[in-house]
Amino acid sequence: MGARTKARRRAIDLLFEAEQRQLNASELLRERLATPVTEVPLNEFTADLVTGVVGHWTQINDLLTTYSQGWSLERMPAVDRAILRLGAYEVLFSEVPEAVAISEAVALAKELSTDDSPKFVNGLLARLAEVKPTLV
Template identity: 60%
Template sequence: MAARTKARKRALEILFEAEARGLNVGQLLADRVAKPTTQHPLPDYTVTVVEGVLAHWGEINEVLETYSQGWQLDRMPAVDRAALRVATWEIVWNDEVPDPVAISEAIALVQGMSTDESPKFVNGLLARVADVKATIA
């Protein structure tokens, strides 16, 4: 697994864990940086992604609600929400990651961790986000 792929997965895990446990994402990230739960510290890109998502949390949620065509965020599987937040941040606010890479990475994450319908839903929603990103940032 490529380094950035692993970093994205770790970012998704932090976002998912914080939501599932009702924790503050920023505090959970700080805790994981200070005291890693594995023998390896968090990758720098994981920290960058989570901090980026936090910095644009409201905007990301608004974008996802606006373009999800009838799906409210709270109705989406939690894994999908986390993957969509990571990918939306990469598409809209991280010029280092090509849009197709962000989309395919998000699809790969939900394929192994969410519902059978999730990859198609995530692909369609993120493709729309990529199409309209110039109006978002």
């Protein structure tokens, strides 16, 4: 697993934990940067990803809700929400190529979520990439 893939996985872990504990992800990130809970401290890319997701939180949630076709955010598995938020941030707002962002999100869904999640994640993020020129 490459360094950026590991950083994405750690960003998903933080986003998921923050939601489960009903904490602000930025506050949890600051806490983990100040006092790491693992042997390896969070790297800059992980921090940038979490900060980026939080910075576009409302817009990302609105777009996921709009384009998820019959699935509200609340109905999605919590880990899928974290993966989709990160994937949407990378597809829409980062310098990461869209195909890479989608591929990484699908791989995380295969590893962390249900059997149906990779297809759902792929379809929703591909749709966001498709409509991106009209959004940003």
